[in-house]
Amino acid sequence: MLVLGLETSCDETAAALVEQTADASRPWRMRSNVVASQVDIHREWGGVVPELASRQHVRDICGVVERALADGGATWQDVDALAVTQGPGLVGSLLVGVSFAKSAAWALKKPLVAVHHLAGHIESIWLEHGRIPLPAIVLVVSGGHTSLYLVPEEGRYQLLGRTRDDAAGEAYDKVAKLIGLGYPGGPILDRLAGDGNDMAINFPGTRLTSPDRNAPERDARFDFSFSGLKTSVLRHVRQRQAALGAETLPPREMADLAASFQRRVVDTLIERAFAAAHWHGAKAIGIAGGVSANSRLRRDALAKAARSDIPVFIPSLALSTDNAAMIAAAGIRLLDAGRLAPADLNAAASLPL
Ligand code: KG4
Ligand code: ZN
Numbered sequence: 001m002l003v004l005g006l007e008t009s010c011d012e013t014a015a016a017l018v019e020q021t022a023d024a025s026r027p028w029r030m031r032s033n034v035v036a037s038q039v040d041i042h043r044e045w046g047g048v049v050p051e052l053a054s055r056q057h058v059r060d061i062c063g064v065v066e067r068a069l070a071d072g073g074a075t076w077q078d079v080d081a082l083a084v085t086q087g088p089g090l091v092g093s094l095l096v097g098v099s100f101a102k103s104a105a106w107a108l109k110k111p112l113v114a115v116h117h118l119a120g121h122i123e124s125i126w127l128e129h130g131r132i133p134l135p136a137i138v139l140v141v142s143g144g145h146t147s148l149y150l151v152p153e154e155g156r157y158q159l160l161g162r163t164r165d166d167a168a169g170e171a172y173d174k175v176a177k178l179i180g181l182g183y184p185g186g187p188i189l190d191r192l193a194g195d196g197n198d199m200a201i202n203f204p205g206t207r208l209t210s211p212d213r214n215a216p217e218r219d220a221r222f223d224f225s226f227s228g229l230k231t232s233v234l235r236h237v238r239q240r241q242a243a244l245g246a247e248t249l250p251p252r253e254m255a256d257l258a259a260s261f262q263r264r265v266v267d268t269l270i271e272r273a274f275a276a277a278h279w280h281g282a283k284a285i286g287i288a289g290g291v292s293a294n295s296r297l298r299r300d301a302l303a304k305a306a307r308s309d310i311p312v313f314i315p316s317l318a319l320s321t322d323n324a325a326m327i328a329a330a331g332i333r334l335l336d337a338g339r340l341a342p343a344d345l346n347a348a349a350s351l352p353l
Helices: 039-043 050-071 091-108 117-129 168-178 185-193 227-244 251-279 295-307 325-336
Strands: 002-007 012-020 028-037 081-087 112-116 136-141 146-151 158-162 284-288
Touching: 002 050, 002 091, 002 325, 012 050, 012 325, 028 050, 028 117, 028 325, 039 050, 050 091, 081 091, 081 117, 081 325, 091 112, 112 117, 112 325, 117 136, 117 146, 117 284, 117 325, 136 251, 146 251, 158 251, 168 185, 168 227, 168 251, 185 251, 185 295, 227 251, 251 284, 251 295, 284 295
Parallel strands: 002 081, 081 112, 136 284
Antiparallel strands: 002 012, 012 028, 136 146, 146 158
16 A cells, blocks of 8 residues: 655655565565645744744645655555645645645545644654654654654554643754754754763753643643743853853854753653653653654664664654655554544644644
């Protein structure tokens, strides 16, 4: 079975072909993975402008899909089913993918499945590595989400914890903006941190003990909070600006700040993922989402895995940030379960997983 995946939830227009194989340990094979990034458009505004994003998706989607078919050596006739991101995301952006997918599925008389964006990120681990030991803990760290899931069996995701405020990627983007670096901040801060001393500044960590008011029944232990850290960075920058009598900090200080901030974020993510894994007796940890592209997170998580008895699985860089191959993969699970999308499928900006 060959599935065409489509992803337009934010500022990346993506299409990909993934096929189901006969290999039980590696049931999915990626045939193509095309992403048209809009980052150059949004950079000028310091963040994603929803209206510009949806207009650009309209311009790009046909070309991106044609390219995904050509790269995968396939034609429309070879496609057995379509999978599209239904949400969560920017509604105007999501609508472009959903409308395209519905039209194509109807014209081709092929089945369509509606995929949750975070299910896509989670399944990117299986797409990259094949079957991993279960139960597993999966940490999804992106620009919009920071959540821990227990995966007791393939295709089942049980929420254990999430951020109460900013997502980790959002914290990266906001801190980068604060110190006058470009957009998106994650990769820029990651690079800058490589030249800094990560022990230069001791930013405070946050440990949550009080229950989440929105979900009091959930255990608070595996929740995250990054807005306090962001405020600490702001306070530090203001103090240094006042002391130096200058708007911009010297490059050395910027690098130290980036490294110290990154240490705190990465340590928190890894500590909580391993704590959840131990608590639930997990046999593996997966890390997915845009922030899983972070060089320190990858290095430290794999180093900790090597010292412990729990292996860590992270997708390749191309599958870490938003892409459509992960949507096609998550779509195959839905197809296998017979969970087809209705003909009146609509985009859902805040779709629950
Ligand atoms: O998963 P993703 O591509 O889109 C969302 O679903 O949000 O994640 C984008 C986020 C952005 O906040 C970006 O700054 C962050 O991932 N990111 C990184 C790195 N690369 C991307 N954060 C830290 N280090 C990186 N190398
Ligand atoms: Zn994402």
